[in-house]
Amino acid sequence: MEALLGSVRYRQGHLLGQLEAVGVDLRAEATLRTLTLDVLKSSEIEGELLPPASVRSSIAWRLGLDRAALPAADRRVEGVVAMLLDATQQAAAPLTDTRLFGWHRALFPTGYSGLYPVEVGAWRTGPMQVVSGPLGRERVYYEAPPAEALDAQMQQFLAWFNADQGLDPVLKAGLAHFWFVTIHPFDDGNGRIARAIADLQLTRADGSGQRCYSLSAQIQAERQAYYDLLETSQRGPLDVTPWLEWFLQCLGRALQAAEHTLAQVLAKARFWERHRLTPFSERQRQLLTRLLDGFEGKLTSSKWARIAHCSQDTAGRDMADLVAKGVLEHEGAGGRSTSYRLAPETEGP
Structure with a gap:
């Protein structure tokens, strides 16, 4: 042994x-x-x-x-x-x-x-x-x-x-x-x-x-x-x-x-360090934390609305803002089938 x-x-x-x-x-x-x-x-x-x-x-x-x-x-x-x-x-x-x-x-x-x-x-x-x-x-x-x-x-x-x-x-x-x-x-x-x-x-x-x-x-x-x-x-x-x-x-x-x-x-630590100056709402921070911890299944606006106890319109705006900031990206067919994932880490200059 x-x-x-x-x-x-x-x-x-x-x-x-x-x-x-x-x-x-x-x-x-x-x-x-x-x-x-x-x-x-x-x-x-x-x-x-x-x-x-x-x-x-x-x-x-x-x-x-x-x-x-x-x-x-x-x-x-x-x-x-x-x-x-x-x-x-x-x-x-x-x-x-x-x-x-x-x-x-x-x-x-x-x-x-x-x-x-x-x-x-x-x-x-x-x-x-x-x-x-x-x-x-x-x-x-x-x-x-x-x-x-x-x-x-x-x-x-x-x-x-x-x-x-x-x-x-x-x-x-x-x-x-x-x-x-x-x-x-x-x-x-x-x-x-x-x-x-x-x-x-x-x-x-x-x-x-x-x-x-x-x-x-x-x-x-x-x-x-x-x-x-x-x-x-x-x-x-x-x-x-x-x-x-x-x-x-x-x-x-x-x-x-x-x-x-x-x-x-x-x-996860690198992500938050990279985005230390990016403005996030508290709800967006919670969403990103769930994704970084290994969210099971596909994340959609309706699913996030249920988790965050907010309207689907509010959840959709949260996600659209994160996409615009380059933090999330779309996946799936679009429309009601649209799901989101973390955007891949990009190399600096």
Whole structure:
């Protein structure tokens, strides 16, 4: 494992060095983008799609950053965000059963997972099987330890996690994720909590509360391999080397993807520096911020009118003014089908 671990640690240090070089405001922006991606993708792995603007709004508010025109978040979003921020912003604090119970309550504030009741904030009291497939032809992938063994097994896990065994902290993140999800101590939410535990340990490995890469986003992109490795490792012998190799490779790809995120943050900073003397209304600034943060879909005047709570005529005038200033450009067929995008950056003289 040594060469692979060394490669990951080098890339990790290189990325953190780049982050330190960009200044406080840009580090905060990179952290906001990364945490937003982490929340969205960790939930998406479990088949739950959260609204990106609400997630970003919740994280920005909790980090004391500007929310611009972002909407307020609902309880479902707030709970997932609260768990991840506690894991990454309070990484030095011990991991305890009380803390895990709090995360679980945050994930299921209504006591339900979809239409099904969940034992919230407590270890499960019944058997647990990981099953997939159509009704009547389900396949059992894994059967977790019995409920009566959970308290002893979780105390053993927590004692190991909070102790220093001299193990590289990145390897410990991979082992902790695997061990927790194998115990499967909750009725639901085990995958998301396992990934939060890994994020907590990776934050310790970084030595920084500022997140600049998302392991969950990379796991989501490799979701099938993730489940395949979990299954084969849980059903096989006690040798978890294949799981750890995949975990490190996946983390390496997450670090590589983070360089793109950092490039976007720098591009946003360059945009505002380039237009520092350009007069924008507050509504136009909000529109441009949404575009720079990665607006999903095509931006039309009618869509912006709904987001900004203004008339379509007002939205159209805002956009026409930005086109005249060379900030936006048209795309699409024109008329009601006209959409807008940021004009490409031009080279100076």
